[in-house]
Amino acid sequence: MAIFEPLGPNRWQPTALAAGPFAGLQGGAVASLLTAEIETLADQRKWGTAISSSAWFLRPTPMTVLQTKLSVVTEGGRVSVIDNTLWPDGENQPCATVRVTLSRERAVEVPGFIDPESDAADPTRFPVRTRRAAHGRPWFMDAMEAREGDGAAWFRMNQAIIDGAGSLSKLPLSSVLGPADWTHGIARPFRDVVADPNPNLTVQLFRQPEGRWVGIRARANWRPAGGLGAGSGVLLDINGEIGRASMSVILVPFPPSPKAEPAGRLAPASN
Numbered sequence: 001m002a003i004f005e006p007l008g009p010n011r012w013q014p015t016a017l018a019a020g021p022f023a024g025l026q027g028g029a030v031a032s033l034l035t036a037e038i039e040t041l042a043d044q045r046k047w048g049t050a051i052s053s054s055a056w057f058l059r060p061t062p063m064t065v066l067q068t069k070l071s072v073v074t075e076g077g078r079v080s081v082i083d084n085t086l087w088p089d090g091e092n093q094p095c096a097t098v099r100v101t102l103s104r105e106r107a108v109e110v111p112g113f114i115d116p117e118s119d120a121a122d123p124t125r126f127p128v129r130t131r132r133a134a135h136g137r138p139w140f141m142d143a144m145e146a147r148e149g150d151g152a153a154w155f156r157m158n159q160a161i162i163d164g165a166g167s168l169s170k171l172p173l174s175s176v177l178g179p180a181d182w183t184h185g186i187a188r189p190f191r192d193v194v195a196d197p198n199p200n201l202t203v204q205l206f207r208q209p210e211g212r213w214v215g216i217r218a219r220a221n222w223r224p225a226g227g228l229g230a231g232s233g234v235l236l237d238i239n240g241e242i243g244r245a246s247m248s249v250i251l252v253p254f255p256p257s258p259k260a261e262p263a264g265r266l267a268p269a270s271n
Contacts, residue, residue: 002163003143004033010068011089016138017159024060026140027096028181031055031201032161034084034098036174037068040162047080048104050173054202055098065089079103100173118240123147123154123213144178152215152236153186155179172208176235177201179214180245184231187218195254196222196229198247203235205243213238216245227251 004012012033020026035053042050067089073081085097126149133139143159161174180203184196215236222229229249235242 002160003029003140004066004162006163007065010037010070012066012068012162014063014066017140017143019063019133019135019137019139021133021139021141022135024062026178026181027055027057027198027201028178029140029143029161030057030061030086030096031098031181032174032177033066034068034086034096035100035177036161036171037070037084038082038098038100038102039171039174041070042102045075045080046104047075047082047102048078049208050100050102051206052101052202052204053098053173053177054200055096055177056200057096057198059093059095061086061095062088066095073099077104078106116240121152121154121213121215121236121238123149123156123215123238125149126154129153140178152217153182154213154215155182156212156214173203173205176205176209176214176243177203179216180233180235181247183216183218183233183245184220184229184247184249186216186233187220187231189220189222195252196249197252198231198249201245201247203243203245205235207242209237209242211238220249222249222251224251 001015001017003017004014007013014025018025018029031053039050042048066086068084068086071083073083080102082100083097085094087094126147129146129148131141143157145156145158147154157175157178161171181201184198216233218233220229220231229251231249232246235245
């Protein structure tokens, strides 16, 4: 099952695997969809390789039919910049938008520069990590395998982002965005004390990932006095560093739990 199924040009049906842990869709899934649409056009439009995606999550994206619209900011000889925005079908207010930078790669000789060598990592030697959504139903985390060890969290996407074109090799930047969206959560200073949604996400790649595993060495900082924070991380494949991820964090208290009524006392009637 793909995470998003096409219904026609620029119209998409999210599947259960696009869901977030609470209401609406996971931001990483939405950013992946918007970036994947741009990556699928890159060869045809001669835009080059997608090297950066900046996403803004403007409001929760509902589990409903979605429509998208691409806009070319600039098409250059070396760099192109493309925007893509998403709405619930039939509505006017957008839920999310991305700006993707693409570049035509050209080799440059740098005297004395030697690519660093490293032994290939094997994420399968680390324990599997699973996390259930608050609603108890399938969600975006179920679309990937997660493992953790030696200071890094590793993710392997097991489902296509969009039907027919969702492999890591075909959509390298899009396939990194989903794992990258967990960056601030991996390194939370405290767990299960406040919600910490990220209203944005930026991923920059200087090398295309090799293989299906994406690793993150994450860091997060909180400032409770302002209700703010930030997350960042080094992105990896099995052969080493491939780029960086960053996001802002908004700290939000969990809603209070309903208070239990004392034994023997009747609850008020509901209308």
